[in-house]
Amino acid sequence: MPPAPLPLSGKSQRTTDSPITYFIQKAIETPGLISLAAGLVDEESLPTAEIGAAVSDLMADPATARAALQYGSTQGLSSLREKVLHHVCEADGVSPAEIGLSVGDVVLTTGSQQLLYLLGEALFDPGDIVISEAPSYFVYHSLLVSKGVRVLTVPMDDGGMDVDALEALLKRLTRSGEIARVKLIYTIDYYQNPTGLTLVEDRRPRLVELVRRFSTYQRILILEDAAYRELRYSGDDITSVKRFDERNEFVIYTSTFSKPCAPGLKTGYSLLPTELVGPILHLKGNHDFGSTNLTQHVVNRLMDTGAYHRHVTTLQDVYRAKRDRMLRALEEEFGDLPGAVWTVPAGGLYVWLTLPSHIDTGPGGRLVPAALESGVLYVPGEFGHVPDEAGRVPHNEARLSFGVASSDQLAEGIRRLRQACRGLERAGSRGGKVAVGV
């Protein structure tokens, strides 16, 4: 007799493996494959010497060594919290006090992903509503599904989230009474994962104005995921949405050292509305009572010595060249394909490619095997979408990352992708299915 089923919780049963696992596995298994899929960072430029020096400096002094090797606090190293607070506020041209922030509102987490998770635990019950850009970060969408949250989406254009469409949605939800279930609006407002798009300046105060206006039943929060803010290759830095939350009431700002320094540090930070700090820390206390103390000391040291800021400047040059190489290759290879368009990101790690509607980029479509055959991998765009009411998602988009592949591989990878598309143009694609564009 087979054993009785495991007594899994509802949440565990709603939680599935990430769709991207298959793609990561493929990349590992297939020699010579060029991966434009992985969200990994450039390997050559990882700050190995700087981190080596920071660790040996810390260990050379018995006092700092002991402090770094002891347990830390749940909220995180106070000197690093102080530094990230000033780092963000300086970028926004304000003092912390001007926008109601103090070091007590800063929490350090195991990557910004942990904050996304803890926030989900603190805020959501099954049936609650989160409004997200479409497309968006599919790992966050999985987390929301696992919490039983209903995800409603707002389209994006060249200026990021369409705030007029957001306002229309909030009005509709007010009329239907569902506004009482809306808890959060999620935006990746700098060089978004997966599209590379940025929320333009004039929409930022508008976002705060909207949540203020529609918070009639309960507060609607904004989660500003600024994971890529520092990876900026053209244009000026743009003021955060947080900057317009003048009494620190509505906006959770989160970012990370993973992208601009090293993912292996897995250190993230957040600026939270004060009332949210307690609930987040209680949950974090149960979870791990503090992220890895040693890495917090390492990051603190990198910021103290200026190594962190120098590294960000180096990275900007490295990725700018890689982005430009990918864009040039797209122009060369896809410039003559009617209906093919792609974003030109001012930062981040991703370009979003939209193909003619007859080319099905989805995991069940024909481009994935054709691309594998040609030796290149991309992320199907539909992973970033939440199905609409009719269960549809666009089938003709792809996320292309210029993070981990070398310049030569980027050019070759795009050439291979075009080759894979050519095969499909001749053969036609998935019969009869109508692709929905964004």
Ligand SMILES: Cc1ncc(COP(=O)(O)O)c(C=O)c1O
């Ligand atoms: C938009 C976005 N937010 C958050 C994260 C989480 O990163 P980490 O936990 O390494 O800080 C990622 C990672 O790729 C991301 O793309």
